[in-house]
Amino acid sequence: MLRSLRPFTALSLTTACLLGLTACGGSSGSEDGSNASSASNGTSLKGQSVTVYSGQHEQTVKALAADFEKRTGIKVELRSGDEAELANQILQEGAASPADVFYAENPPALTTLEEKGLLAPVKPETLKAVPAQDSSPKSDWVGISARTAAFLAAEGKHADTAPPSSVRDLAKPEWKGRLGIAPGETDFAPVVTRMIKTDGEDAARKWLEGLKANAKTYDSNEDLSAAVNKGEVEGGVIDHYYFYRLRDEQTAAKAHAKLHYFAKGDPGALVDVSGAAPLKHGKHAQAAQAFLAYLASAPAQKVIATSESYEYPLVPGVKGKSELPALDTIGTVANVADLGDGKEALKLLQDTGLLA
Amino acid sequence: MSTLRSPGRPSPLLRWRAAGLLPAAAFAVVAAVASPLVFVGVQAAQAGWDQAHRLFGRPLVATLLWNTATLALAVTFATAVLGFGAAYLVERTGLPGRRWWTVALALPLAVPEFVRGYSWVSLTGSVRGYWGAVLVMTCSLYPLVFLPVAATLRRADTAAEEVSRSLGRGPFATLWRVTLPLTRPALAGGALLVSLYLLGEYGAFAMLRFTTFATAIFSQYKLGFDAASAALLTLVLVALALLLVLLEATTGRRGRTVRRATAGRRATPARLGRWTLPALASLTALVATALGVPVYALGYWLVRGSSTTLPQASVLTAALTTLGYAAAAALVATAAAVPVALYAWRRDSRLARAAERAAYLPRALPGIAVALAVVYFAIRYAQPLYQQPPMLVAGYAVLYFPLALTAVRAALAQVPPGVEEVARSLGTRPVAVLARITLPLVLPGLGAAAAMVALTASTELTATLLLRPTGTETLATRFWTYTSGLAYGAAAPYAALMVVLSVPPVLLLTRRTLGADPRTETTR
Numbered sequence: 001m002l003r004s005l006r007p008f009t010a011l012s013l014t015t016a017c018l019l020g021l022t023a024c025g026g027s028s029g030s031e032d033g034s035n036a037s038s039a040s041n042g043t044s045l046k047g048q049s050v051t052v053y054s055g056q057h058e059q060t061v062k063a064l065a066a067d068f069e070k071r072t073g074i075k076v077e078l079r080s081g082d083e084a085e086l087a088n089q090i091l092q093e094g095a096a097s098p099a100d101v102f103y104a105e106n107p108p109a110l111t112t113l114e115e116k117g118l119l120a121p122v123k124p125e126t127l128k129a130v131p132a133q134d135s136s137p138k139s140d141w142v143g144i145s146a147r148t149a150a151f152l153a154a155e156g157k158h159a160d161t162a163p164p165s166s167v168r169d170l171a172k173p174e175w176k177g178r179l180g181i182a183p184g185e186t187d188f189a190p191v192v193t194r195m196i197k198t199d200g201e202d203a204a205r206k207w208l209e210g211l212k213a214n215a216k217t218y219d220s221n222e223d224l225s226a227a228v229n230k231g232e233v234e235g236g237v238i239d240h241y242y243f244y245r246l247r248d249e250q251t252a253a254k255a256h257a258k259l260h261y262f263a264k265g266d267p268g269a270l271v272d273v274s275g276a277a278p279l280k281h282g283k284h285a286q287a288a289q290a291f292l293a294y295l296a297s298a299p300a301q302k303v304i305a306t307s308e309s310y311e312y313p314l315v316p317g318v319k320g321k322s323e324l325p326a327l328d329t330i331g332t333v334a335n336v337a338d339l340g341d342g343k344e345a346l347k348l349l350q351d352t353g354l355l356a
Numbered sequence: 357m358s359t360l361r362s363p364g365r366p367s368p369l370l371r372w373r374a375a376g377l378l379p380a381a382a383f384a385v386v387a388a389v390a391s392p393l394v395f396v397g398v399q400a401a402q403a404g405w406d407q408a409h410r411l412f413g414r415p416l417v418a419t420l421l422w423n424t425a426t427l428a429l430a431v432t433f434a435t436a437v438l439g440f441g442a443a444y445l446v447e448r449t450g451l452p453g454r455r456w457w458t459v460a461l462a463l464p465l466a467v468p469e470f471v472r473g474y475s476w477v478s479l480t481g482s483v484r485g486y487w488g489a490v491l492v493m494t495c496s497l498y499p500l501v502f503l504p505v506a507a508t509l510r511r512a513d514t515a516a517e518e519v520s521r522s523l524g525r526g527p528f529a530t531l532w533r534v535t536l537p538l539t540r541p542a543l544a545g546g547a548l549l550v551s552l553y554l555l556g557e558y559g560a561f562a563m564l565r566f567t568t569f570a571t572a573i574f575s576q577y578k579l580g581f582d583a584a585s586a587a588l589l590t591l592v593l594v595a596l597a598l599l600l601v602l603l604e605a606t607t608g609r610r611g612r613t614v615r616r617a618t619a620g621r622r623a624t625p626a627r628l629g630r631w632t633l634p635a636l637a638s639l640t641a642l643v644a645t646a647l648g649v650p651v652y653a654l655g656y657w658l659v660r661g662s663s664t665t666l667p668q669a670s671v672l673t674a675a676l677t678t679l680g681y682a683a684a685a686a687l688v689a690t691a692a693a694v695p696v697a698l699y700a701w702r703r704d705s706r707l708a709r710a711a712e713r714a715a716y717l718p719r720a721l722p723g724i725a726v727a728l729a730v731v732y733f734a735i736r737y738a739q740p741l742y743q744q745p746p747m748l749v750a751g752y753a754v755l756y757f758p759l760a761l762t763a764v765r766a767a768l769a770q771v772p773p774g775v776e777e778v779a780r781s782l783g784t785r786p787v788a789v790l791a792r793i794t795l796p797l798v799l800p801g802l803g804a805a806a807a808m809v810a811l812t813a814s815t816e817l818t819a820t821l822l823l824r825p826t827g828t829e830t831l832a833t834r835f836w837t838y839t840s841g842l843a844y845g846a847a848a849p850y851a852a853l854m855v856v857l858s859v860p861p862v863l864l865l866t867r868r869t870l871g872a873d874p875r876t877e878t879t880r
Contacts, residue, residue: 051826058837058840059837077826077827078826078827079826079827080821080837081821081822082578082821084577084578084579084581085577085578085724085818085821085822087581088577088581088583088724088728089728089731089822091581091583092583092728092731092732092735093731093735094735096735096736096739096742097735098742098743098826108579108581109581112581184562184574184578184579186578186579189579216565217565218565219562219563219565220562222839222840223477223563226478245843248843249843249844249845341581342579342580343580345579346575346579346580349579350414350416350575351414353415353416355575355579356416356420356567356569356571356572356574356575
């Protein structure tokens with residue numbers, strides 16, 4: 001009987017030890033509950049901490065946080081996750097949320113929180129650092145980086161040799177069975193929203209119906225990119241950076257996909273913005289503003305521009321990766337106000353049965 | 357045959373004594389693990405009738421329900437057949453290498469959830485759609501049936517089967533008329549876990565491009581940021597789960613209660629004869645698909661992915677963190693399962709059974725709903741613990757409580773009837789009876805419960821991302837970080853480590869669940 005008790009005791013002991021370890025390595029708590037140090041310059045915020053919920057590319061945000069900590073002495077508690085899940089978490093947390101900053105991938109998540117009154121205004125100086133159209137019109141969040149919608153084609157296939165110049169073409173019968181899309185991605189909804197704005201709801205609905213007839217649907221842009229690379233489908237609509245990340249992973253010899261951009265002015269030539277926002281119920285408002293100001297500063301934008309996330313910086317004067325075509329040659333930056341909270345797009349995607 | 361009695365009901369005196377603390381503990385646990393249902397209810401109530409009308413008025417809803425139902429049906433049936441078949445071959449026939457097969461057949465449990473779908477898809481695109489989903493899920497889930505059935509077969513008295521054969525029934529008639537009914541509770545219990553899991557599963561199906569009802573729930577969370585609509589849809593899953601739980605309650609209970617082997621001998625195994633080769637071939641095929649495919653895919657990315665780097669120190673930290681949380685979750689969930697199972701076992705009342713069944717329902721909820729429920733309650737009622745280690749442990753415990761409960765229940769069912777009353781009648785105090793008689797008797801079951809929870813919790817991702825202390829990394833979160841950046845090579849070591857770490861619990865599980873040879877088992 002004793003013999004059989006032993007593994008259980010051992011398990012308890014291991015647990016106790018490991019949890020002890022984990023607790024030490026975990027969060028260091030919020031030692032600066034008071035807002036006594038309300039001076040506006042960064043130096044007096046030293047020793048404070050700021051909790052950032054980030055749905056952005058984790059490796060890049062980690063680099064940004066480390067650089068910010070070095071410059072300001074403010075400790076960043078970084079919580080990385082899926083942007084939609086984090087947004088849902090903030091919604092459930094409400095006023096008690098420990099989050100000070102929310103850094104999203106796409107505007108709809110931010111706009112939703114803005115509509116629920118959970119965001120606070122960004123400092124005007126920070127907003128001024130990036131073009132006005134890249135931030136919230138209500139100034140509750142600031143644009144940090146940009147990505148573009150593009151067409152990934154399997155190398156050598158017809159989709160590659162004669163790529164579509166307009167995203168509208170993809171609904172035509174000639175694309176039947178050759179196309180892949182990821183309608184459940186938070187990156188795809190903005191393209192639909194844009195389509196609604198440019199062509200009207202009825203045309204957008206018809207377009208989606210055409211896409212549904214033509215395309216295989218994938219769960220994520222990662223899956224879609226891999227499927228195109230394997231030749232499972234001839235091509236698909238993705239954000240540009242998936243191509244570069246795929247290429248890095250597969251090495252040049254094994255990458256069998258090429259990136260094409262839609263013609264300038266096309267609804268598919270969409271430049272979409274990733275933004276960040278201070279939270280209304282955050283306990284470290286000063287530190288949060290300092291972090292946002294940093295994200296919109298030249299040093300942070302350089303980190304973004306050189307990172308493996310392959311996104312475009314937004315601050316004028318900071319150059320993107322040289323292998324990326326210049327942003328203004330691809331398309332116009334979508335007015336973020338036009339992208340809304342994505343509800344219209346979701347409804348249309350559901351109505352047409354592209355989304356469950 | 358019909359006179360095999362269910363475990364003796366404790367005497368009225370014992371029942372009366374136990375009426376205090378045990379029910380209180382049991383109901384407290386059930387209330388805690390069923391709290392996600394309350395969350396879903398509260399959220400759903402915030403959605404208006406218009407919203408409900410719009411959501412359920414879509415023609416797609418019927419299709420999705422159909423997809424979920426047909427998939428759950430097919431996979432549950434297939435896992436029941438495979439699980440029972442494999443258990444029968446291992447426990448009741450002269451199959452060569454039985455011990456080895458037991459372990460190999462249980463090992464697919466060690467494959468992390470998100471590796472399952474991914475590995476198949478990276479191998480071939482043809483597994484997409486309904487049949488692909490059936491194949492992948494069957495391969496991943498059959499151990500949930502195999503283990504309890506094998507455990508029942510190993511411990512069960514073989515006299516009935518021998519009598520059947522001595523009376524001239526052939527091996528197949530004996531299998532169908534005697535052995536199968538013997539394992540019915542275990543079979544029904546395993547099938548319930550499989551079917552409940554399928555209702556709420558999302559990730560693997562998304563990868564396989566098969567949409568189920570859970571897909572609709574995820575769209576609401578992911579693109580609509582709309583917990584109310586999501587909860588409204590989730591209620592449908594809860595209703596389906598209720599149906600399944602009731603179904604299990606009727607089929608599982610009709611089974612004959614297993615009498616523990618007391619004579620300490622094994623039945624002469626059925627001779628396979630010319631069936632030996634086909635049996636070996638089918639088991640090999642099963643293990644090769646269920647285990648071989650994920651291992652191959654991981655190996656491929658380890659070797660070929662260009663982002664593969666030498667494992668950094670962070671691998672070790674992540675592994676230790678994962679182990680710590682998995683072990684803690686295992687302890688908490690198992691400890692919580694004891695009062696519930698014990699209460700239902702001692703007091704076979706309708707209320708006790710209902711409480712026990714209710715604890716199964718949350719298993720059908722999508723992981724994100726359970727995680728958000730924990731967020732909702734923790735930030736309101738346990739703020740100091742919010743995003744602290746206990747919150748993640750609690751999340752795991754809620755998610756995997758049904759697994760622990762099943763194992764503890766199965767172990768209690770094997771306790772000889774009346775043993776508690778005998779001890780009581782000899783003047784032992786109730787607490788001492790529990791500590792010195794009942795718990796030691798179910799200890800193998802507790803070990804199995806802990807191993808099962810540790811195993812599943814160590815690969816959990818959705819709830820981990822939402823509930824972990826800020827800055828904490830487990831193997832699963834590291835894997836997620838790299839795969840969402842398309843760096844499969846860099847992600848592979850974390851997944852491989854998850855599989856390797858899962859092997860000891862699986863070994864423990866096969867030993868604990870199945871026990872040693874009956875000979876040593878009964879001569880304590």
